[in-house]
Amino acid sequence: MTDPLVAKIEASPKYHELRAKRNSFGWMLTIIMMVVYYGYIALIAFNKPFLAQPMGAGVTTIGIPIGMGVIVFTIIITGIYVRRANSEFDRLTAEILNEASK
Numbered sequence: 001m002t003d004p005l006v007a008k009i010e011a012s013p014k015y016h017e018l019r020a021k022r023n024s025f026g027w028m029l030t031i032i033m034m035v036v037y038y039g040y041i042a043l044i045a046f047n048k049p050f051l052a053q054p055m056g057a058g059v060t061t062i063g064i065p066i067g068m069g070v071i072v073f074t075i076i077i078t079g080i081y082v083r084r085a086n087s088e089f090d091r092l093t094a095e096i097l098n099e100a101s102k
Helices: 004-011 013-046 063-101
Strands: none
Touching: 004 013, 004 063, 013 063
C-alpha cells in the first residue's frame, strides 16, 4: 500500500531534479572535505618535520594553524551546504509539495 501523495511526489520531475542536485552537491562537498582532512592526516604521517617547524620565536608550530584551518574549512563548507539547502533545495521542496497537494 502506497500513499497517493507519495506516489505523486516520486513521479514529479522536480523531485528527481531535487534528489540529483542534492546528491551531487553533497558528494562534491564530501569529496572536497575528505581531500582536505586526509591531506592533513597524510601530511602528519609523511612530513612531520614540516609541521614541526616553529612559527617565529614562539612554541607554536606550522601544524597548529593548518589543523585549525581544517576545522574552519569544515565550518565553511557546512555553511555553504546550509545556505544552498535553505534557498534552492527548500524552494524545490515547497514547489514539489504544492504540485503534489493539488
